Amino acid sequence: MNNLKKYCLAFVVGGLCVLNTACDDKKVSNNKVVQQDDPEQQEIIKYNKYVNASNSYTINVADELDKYIDNIQTYKKDGDFQYYSSISGSSLKSLAERLDKAYSLPPKMDDLDTPAKKLSNAINAALPLLTELNDYQTAKTALVDKGKKVRDTEKEYVSLMKNVAESQEQFSDAMEKQDEANMRSLFDKAPKNSPEYYRGGIALYAKQAIREANTVFDLYREGKPSKEINNNFTQSLNKLAEMATGCQPSKDTVNNFVGSGRGLLNKAENGYLSPNSVSGSSPLMAQNLRNSVNNDYMQVINRINMYGCTFK
Known part of the structure; x- marks a missing residue:
């Protein structure tokens, strides 16, 4: 929990409109013509889109996966899967969509674009199984099949979510570095x-x-x-x-x-x-x-x- 918590807190700082620069959607719209011709403003807008994407999803996937693995062992031991749960696919899908929108904006920001795309790809790879398991959970199908679906998909789920967790950490690290670099630059430039x-x-x-x-x-x-x-x-x-x-x-x-x-x-x-x-x-x-x-x-x-x- 600690790692992601630090990143989330850092993003709140980034959410200060990068300290007096234009990040408000209305401001962006009002200054659209100027910003289209201003590479620095374009970079600020894109960075803030990444910040907004990150702020929209505050769950640490690695922590949730650890809980999942611990719970599975208990379910197997007790033979009772009725309280089975998996990570929400809809929330991760929304994160991937926000990341993709930010990724598509100019200019290229390889330090953020590369880990953002990796995270989006990892999420999209996991979504089909997550959708199945979320439906399984909601319908309490474990009471019917005695957890067969959970046992059959356990290895695949763990593998897919490990990729998501690792990608999330890499993207968070990249955002952390960029966030601090932005603040250092603005602080140094201020009178x-x-x-x-x-x-x-x-x-x-x-x-x-x-x-x-x-x-x-x-x-x-x-x-x-x-x-x-x-x-x-x-x-x-x-x-x-x-x-x-x-x-x-x-x-x-x-x-x-x-x-x-x-x-x-x-x-x-x-x-x-x-x-x-x-x-x-x-x-x-x-x-x-x-x-x-x-x-x-x-x-x-x-x-x-x-x-x-x-x-x-």
């Missing part, structure tokens, strides 16, 4: 100490901080802490706190996230996230801590998206 400068800096450093927060969490849970990652996390939080001083409308929300991040790091360094530590947390408590930090990050993004750094 220093302007509202756009502080807004861009908050988006950029908050994005870096949440990625590092989740990495810190994972490394400590695995018993493999990294001083380098801890230092990077600390630096991102410090830069974020610095940006907050120039963004009065969002300052308290940003500082709240900074505080959550520093609290996470402090608890990690004191053994709270270490499974074998006397002062360690339970898996549920640890996950709640992660969720709390992620939620505070979301509040930052929602706040700067709504208010920016200028009082209105």
Whole structure:
């Protein structure tokens, strides 16, 4: 769940219309003639279409596949398949269609187009079986055939969904890199100490901080802490706190996230996230801590998206 959650949060940042560039469909339509002749605007429009596609599907296929495999073992053991379920084909079909629409737009963006097309192809390859299994699930046919359909298609389903899961992760990685590159570029171009400068800096450093927060969490849970990652996390939080001083409308929300991040790091360094530590947390408590930090990050993004750094 963690990997996709990070990507989804990153996409929310991308959803800031790439920080003051035109992404609103109405704005696109009003400036259509200008944008058709402007390669940079075309790239922004296409990128945001990919963002919208990604935001439309927030399920981590790898996680869902793991649950499926665990459930199948239980069904086989108990001989009871009446609660069988598979991933929704209609939701994945919608994602593939959105990806294809973005892919078809100019200009070529190989770093995104290639993984997007791979994901779309993987989804389309799985759709026939998903449709069969979704119908099977809805009609509760497992009560009639005692799960025969599930057993007969298990290997094919797992194989197809592994391809979808791997393609989803590759596309998410590509979006993550592009998202951060966009924000870095816009932050660097903004006039220093302007509202756009502080807004861009908050988006950029908050994005870096949440990625590092989740990495810190994972490394400590695995018993493999990294001083380098801890230092990077600390630096991102410090830069974020610095940006907050120039963004009065969002300052308290940003500082709240900074505080959550520093609290996470402090608890990690004191053994709270270490499974074998006397002062360690339970898996549920640890996950709640992660969720709390992620939620505070979301509040930052929602706040700067709504208010920016200028009082209105």
